[in-house]
């Protein structure tokens with residue numbers, strides 16, 4: 001685990017990077033990371049582009065707010081992700097454009113297996129969780145189930161959640177998910193060759 005000061009700095013730097021490249025806009029999206037004795041989280045109504053290392057929310061192991069500004073109201077999704085995937089060191093939640101566009105389609109927001117990097121980083125499938133009002137505690141059971149199936153989740157009519165073994169890993173995964181969703185739209189309606197099942201299995205093994 002990176003030390004808390006390093007993590008605080010990393011949250012600011014990677015948040016800024018995501019914001020500057022348009023992966024988040026306004027005050028959408030949030031980031032959490034595990035620290036000794038609890039979690040750091042981006043504050044409620046904060047913009048990923050304008051975070052401060054000394055103004056992040058601190059929560060204890062029970063997810064009670066213990067220091068800093070109030071955490072994002074979407075804290076429940078983060079909590080469920082760590083609970084379902086105990087090796088998780090950080091979680092990134094974005095409303096990035098293409099994933100969110102996919103999440104608004106009827107039915108499962110399936111991303112086709114087009115590139116090896118997607119399979120290697122995010123696995124065979126990215127499950128979709130039904131729509132809940134942002135911040136709703138009722139999403140907990142669905143996130144627990146979906147997060148148990150892989151590191152990435154699509155939230156219907158909302159965005160994405162990606163867990164990582166480090167903060168950088170979670171950010172990389174969230175970026176890969178967004179770009180894969182973009183590829184899915186670009187390739188839609190064309191004569192696409194998805195990866196064959198044997199090719200997918202080779203990547204997963």
Ligand SMILES: [Zn+2]
Nearest residue numbers: 029074134159
């Ligand atoms: Zn959200």
